[in-house]
Amino acid sequence: MSGGLLIAGTTSDAGKSVVTAGICRWLSRKGVSVAPFKAQNMSLNSFVTREGAEIGRAQAMQAQAARVEPSALMNPVLLKPGSDRSSQVVLMGKPVGEMSARGYHGGRQQALLDTVVGCLEQLRGTYDAVICEGAGSPAEINLRRTDIVNMGIARAARFPVVVVGDIDRGGVFASFFGTVALLSPADQELVAGFLVNKFRGDVSLLEPGLDMLRDLTGRRTFGVLPFRHGLGIDEEDGLRVSLRGAVRESVVAAPVGEDVLRVAVCAVPLMSNFTDVDALAAEPGVVVRFVDRAEELVDADLVVVPGTRGTVRALEWLRERGLADALARRAAEGRPVLGICGGFQVLGERIEDDVESRAGTVDGLGLLPVRVRFHKDKTLARPVGSALGEHVEGYEIHHGVADVLGGEPFLDGCRVGAVWGTHWHGSLESDAFRRRFLTEVARAAGRRFVPAPDTGFAALREEQLDLLGDLIEEHADTDALLRLIETGAPSGLPFIAPGAPS
Template sequence: MTGARKGGGLLVAGTTSDAGKSVVTAGICRWLVRQGVKVAPFKGQNMSLNSFVTREGAEIGRAQAMQAQAAKAEPSALMNPVLLKPGSDRSSQVVLMGKPVGELSARGYHGGRQAALLDTVVGCLEELRGSHDAVICEGAGSPAEINLRRTDIVNMGIARAARLPVLVVGDIDRGGVFASFFGTTALLAPEDQELLAGYLVNKFRGDVTLLEPGLDMLESLTGRPTYGVLPYQHGLGIDEEDGLRVSLRGTVRESVVAPPVGEDVLRVAVCAVPLMSNFTDVDALAAEPGVVVRFVDRAEELVDADLVVVPGTRGTVKALEWLRERGLADALARRVAEGRPVLGICGGFQVLGERIEDEVESRAGVVDGLGLLPVRVRFAREKTLARPVGRALGEPVEGYEIHHGVADVLGGEAFLDGCRVGAVWGTHWHGSLESDGFRRAFLREVAAASGRRFVPAPDTSFAALREEQLDRLGDLIERHADTDALWRLIEGGAPAGLPFVPPGAP
């Protein structure tokens, strides 16, 4: 593979959302880069509240930033030219080439704007293909969303425009994977079916020999092979596009804890605010031995927490209302009065302040904050996108900023361009807890304020854990997929003469 020609490509589609497209794309990228292939990830259009800032100051989906790390490539706006950040059930902020260009309803986007973006998406893909041996593209949702096919720029639309072979991933753990594979194929137009090369089964439990007769029958029905069966493995969560998950060592509700170094564990409660964004900030806490991270939505769940995190949100005023309605605002105020630790990040930092003036995001005007930090926030139309570097608690810290709110800090102790008052910290910096020395120093402060005999592990490296995780994804592909056949797809495209599968057959 080291002599690969430039411009190979593959689109990883899925029978459903959360079928495993992001994981498979990352795994293929890691497998390829191990073989000496210069590879890049790509997703033409992403909908996610978890985003990242590249070195050139562009905002892209965190999943694509993680896939770039899997490929050992520098994240770029070219890898995710269109990012949609939901602000409600019906509208999203449109981020084009890393910069916000406005808010659009779903009807307005799919009614015309989306199709106009196809040239931009294709241009970015071709630029990446011109500088890399291979580009592994991730689709979105299902390629068989027939109501949206006319304006599609992320599944079969980009596949047909760029002549990409398509591999469809199915989550067998959900059940119905054979029907999903067949139905997805049969719903596609003949021109799209020409590019659908085959299937990949994900999250299989049990004896694969029991599955093989079904795979043979599927191939006889569709004329398309299965390129691998990936086993179900725990702890493979990566930076999520959606959902509620602690990625490195966690499940939906509560992280899995390695034994503590000291005598006590440390319990972290994360307020699951509406439109929560970049909840991956707490992954680094969940990676620490002896730290339990759980997402909560009731006031009583804060009682035994040693640290409460109010995370980022795309709806700061809505999150503020939600905290008050659920009694969490009063519970936070009681914690602060007792000197118990609270950390607000980005939107969570903003709600802890005295006042919010918002004519941009919610257009609610002036709203009282929780008054737990001496901060006043004004929402600016221009979004701050930055990669700050600094020091806190005597340790170097790196992070990234994604926010419209401009904070006027009126007092307290300086803390990562935010402030600290007693055991309450607030900052706009996402990702700061990934800085190992700072994270350990912060947890020592939390333990002291909580009266816990907790000792941070001296050798936990978040970056090393992430690399181990990405290597595990590469191992999955290398050990359980037909990598020779995958490479032929990437380099040569979909095989000629793939049969058309009509709806309803057999």
């Protein structure tokens, strides 16, 4: 086998990421050498590869689904929003500058297209199949001229396209038809068909609509994937706990001890890598919720201040909402607080930022003896160390460099009383360390909570990825998908003119 496929969507969050991961896991189980690819990703949830490149977390999880090591080739362009109008551009895993949306789409697209096509060709030369994920919708006609992630890359690689639609939102048939109808004839040639996602109920009731859709478009539906609670991979931009989770509060397995442990995560602006708390949500008896009001911290046993792309902005937000005062009261009372990356920085004494916010010197919350200076160069690393007597692995993504002036060492940060701070994302995925940390939190919070002795976070991730592979294998026409990957889109697919469904 040698080929590929582009998974597009009718909208953002239609299910492109999970379908791509599911196809990667299904092909990997068949013995096919497969790699994921997303030419351009916009996300504040990122990951550091072993070679020190920053890519979207979704692509890192898709690589895990494919059972291959993640690489910058799999996500050559990453956009990290800093405001509604500008983003940091990360090219081949390294930041190259801040750019407005108008500036980004204004003149660099041919060079970027050449880069992403080159990356895709390298992957095609290494793997039997490459499963590409689009972004948003391919029918965003205002952006088609500068598109490098949807039909732009499909046209360049001559990859067939399957469009995913979320039927749980409603309007999926109109979305499928409208997506195809808004494309040019050359783009429509590559759209092979559709995949329905998140269907609840009896599939036979859907079949008449699928038959009509085929009559209207000349394109088939490759499967109907059922709705599954708590099934997903690391989010790109949704505020959701990925494992055993829901939007605001995680679903909790029965605790091992007498008490549950309540974790409140401050939903700071430009929150990044909030997937750090997934490992907490995976623990039986741990309740994780995202909060934005001071009163929501009152009953929390642990408050997490997560990473953020806007450290100074997050600091202002915490003060405006009274959360800063609530955190100070917790620290004075010896009640647990954990700051991670940007959240660690705001807990310190002072921030000097002439890079990210250009705000100059700003007072932090003063809960940790730390002073932070922002550097133009970004730290991208995969550190290994120990804390609380246990082995810990993590990854670092930050411009701020911390000068720790006191306290008890804690990873690369420090601890004072029940307040901890570190730059290490992913540290809570180290099972033994997480259990020791939660034991310390429970003791400080006065809870009779006992961490489960056998919760393995990596095993839970593998279980999720296997479930995604099962979803594809059991509910999609895998023979037809294999033919698409091997031979491309069928010839003779009809052109659908906008507004003319016949």
